[in-house]
Amino acid sequence: xxxxxxxxxPEKQRSACIVVGVFEPRRLSAxxxxxxxxxxxxxxxxxxxxxxxxxxxxxxxxxxxxxILSERVLLVGCGKERELDERQYRQIIxxxxxxxxxxxxxxAVCFLSELHVKGRDTYWKVRQAIEATQDCLYSFNSLKTxxxxxRRPLRKIVFNVPTRRELPIGERAINHALAIAxxxxxxxxxxxxxxxxxxPAYLAEQAQMLESNYNNVSTKIVNEKEMAELGMGSYLAVGxxxxxxxxxxxxxxxxxxxxxxxLVLVGKGLTFDSGGISLKPGAGMDEMKYDMGGxxxxxxxxxxxxxxxxxxxxxxxxxxxxxxxxxxxxxPGDILTTMSGQTVEVLNTDAEGRLVLCDALTYVERFDPxxxxxxxxxxxxxxxxxxxxxxxxxxxxxxxxHELLNASEQSGDRAWRMPLWxxxxxxxxSPFADFTNLGGKEAGTITAACFLSRFTKKYNWxxxxxxxxxxxxxxxxxxxxxxxxxxxxxxxxxxxxxQGE
Numbered sequence: 001x002x003x004x005x006x007x008x009x010p011e012k013q014r015s016a017c018i019v020v021g022v023f024e025p026r027r028l029s030a031x032x033x034x035x036x037x038x039x040x041x042x043x044x045x046x047x048x049x050x051x052x053x054x055x056x057x058x059x060x061x062x063x064x065x066x067x068i069l070s071e072r073v074l075l076v077g078c079g080k081e082r083e084l085d086e087r088q089y090r091q092i093i094x095x096x097x098x099x100x101x102x103x104x105x106x107x108a109v110c111f112l113s114e115l116h117v118k119g120r121d122t123y124w125k126v127r128q129a130i131e132a133t134q135d136c137l138y139s140f141n142s143l144k145t146x147x148x149x150x151r152r153p154l155r156k157i158v159f160n161v162p163t164r165r166e167l168p169i170g171e172r173a174i175n176h177a178l179a180i181a182x183x184x185x186x187x188x189x190x191x192x193x194x195x196x197x198x199x200p201a202y203l204a205e206q207a208q209m210l211e212s213n214y215n216n217v218s219t220k221i222v223n224e225k226e227m228a229e230l231g232m233g234s235y236l237a238v239g240x241x242x243x244x245x246x247x248x249x250x251x252x253x254x255x256x257x258x259x260x261x262x263l264v265l266v267g268k269g270l271t272f273d274s275g276g277i278s279l280k281p282g283a284g285m286d287e288m289k290y291d292m293g294g295x296x297x298x299x300x301x302x303x304x305x306x307x308x309x310x311x312x313x314x315x316x317x318x319x320x321x322x323x324x325x326x327x328x329x330x331x332p333g334d335i336l337t338t339m340s341g342q343t344v345e346v347l348n349t350d351a352e353g354r355l356v357l358c359d360a361l362t363y364v365e366r367f368d369p370x371x372x373x374x375x376x377x378x379x380x381x382x383x384x385x386x387x388x389x390x391x392x393x394x395x396x397x398x399x400x401x402h403e404l405l406n407a408s409e410q411s412g413d414r415a416w417r418m419p420l421w422x423x424x425x426x427x428x429x430s431p432f433a434d435f436t437n438l439g440g441k442e443a444g445t446i447t448a449a450c451f452l453s454r455f456t457k458k459y460n461w462x463x464x465x466x467x468x469x470x471x472x473x474x475x476x477x478x479x480x481x482x483x484x485x486x487x488x489x490x491x492x493x494x495x496x497x498x499q500g501e
């Protein structure tokens with residue numbers, strides 16, 4: 001898919017299709033008014049006849065509009081002009097792309113990027129349009145024997161900007177959006193891969209591919225033998241029931257070219273989570289291949305980062321593991337010794353993600369990080385609390401939490417901060433070990449973060465619970481690619497490559 005920006009008047013566009021907006025009720029946008037004037041009232045006559053009301057998502061494809069050089073004009077309903085917000089804008093773009101892809105228009109000039117979206121500039125509108133387009137056109141069909149493709153798919157789209165002065169801004173938005181979209185696609189492809197293919201070794205291979213394909217990237221794979229030497233008893237216990245070896249993949253990106261402290265991203269990589277001895281219910285268990293969504297998100301963010309070639313040092317950790325029941329699996333009642341030396345009483349083997357992450361979080365101390373963000377499909381409680389709309393954010397460092405919230409708002413990949421008060425720590429008390437791996441039914445997302453916080457005392461840390469946002473269920477189930485956009489925006493902000501420059 002090819003994207004570009006230009007600044008031009010609609011009557012001069014010679015394209016397969018021009019895309020313009022119509023507001024409710026039957027009110028032409030400024031660009032649509034220009035087309036109507038050129039066509040001597042052709043468009044407004046159609047609206048008066050009731051062909052299009054202008055409700056959000058309505059589409060009307062016109063052929064051979066009088067005096068218009070382009071073959072087609074697509075009228076897009078945008079709802080009420082004053083109510084056009086970020087969410088509605090993205091929905092309109094997605095519906096537009098789906099429609100274009102079915103019309104036979106292999107190219108289009110889109111003027112929707114000139115619409116006024118409250119509080120958003122040209123950079124945001126162009127970038128969001130490209131990310132929404134790539135998301136809309138994504139499909140995972142690599143394992144299908146019969147692949148259905150549109151006969152004449154959309155291949156090129158030009159976004160119009162109001163003035164030539166905004167062309168550099170639009171081009172910057174395209175560069176950022178394409179890098180982020182690549183990262184999101186990487187995340188989706190890895191997360192959607194079935195668990196008989198995507199195991200910890202597969203995650204390690206994906207990490208090594210980054211090293212092969214990009215400069216300033218190096219990888220290290222920590223195997224079970226080295227984990228044992230390091231005392232990572234908690235991590236090893238979780239993978240003990242599986243024939244697939246636990247492997248932790250370390251991806252180092254040296255973009256700063258100096259010894260500045262790295263930013264560290266740690267992703268939970270449970271390539272399949274059966275629940276272990278505390279076996280999950282059978283219904284929907286196939287979706288537990290997505291329990292490596294955190295690792296997939298970190299891998300995607302690292303891919304976007306190297307595409308952008310940002311001048312910062314970043315380390316991505318993919319904590320690969322598989323949780324299976326077997327005669328060798330760890331059990332409820334076991335007491336594990338973590339790499340930090342702290343002991344954990346296992347109350348439920350399905351609360352395994354924190355047992356893998358805690359050793360990974362201790363391991364990254366050796367990098368003397370500026371900050372650490374872990375990303376994990378950690379708790380069903382987060383789905384209950386926030387649904388599929390917002391990622392749960394918990395942090396022991398207010399400035400870092402605010403940075404992430406800001407990045408989530410900028411990117412549209414939203415997060416919501418939850419409390420991490422000491423009051424909740426009491427729920428982890430154990431009579432036999434330093435603490436348990438389960439805090440009870442109440443505040444499950446918070447007590448899971450409280451558990452992790454006990455291993456993050458030596459650096460600034462934030463936790464992203466993406467259990468509700470990493471994938472969607474149902475007929476159109478699949479990875480969402482989140483939180484790649486948020487993480488990449490965070491890295492963009494950290495690097496100084498801000499959106500308006």
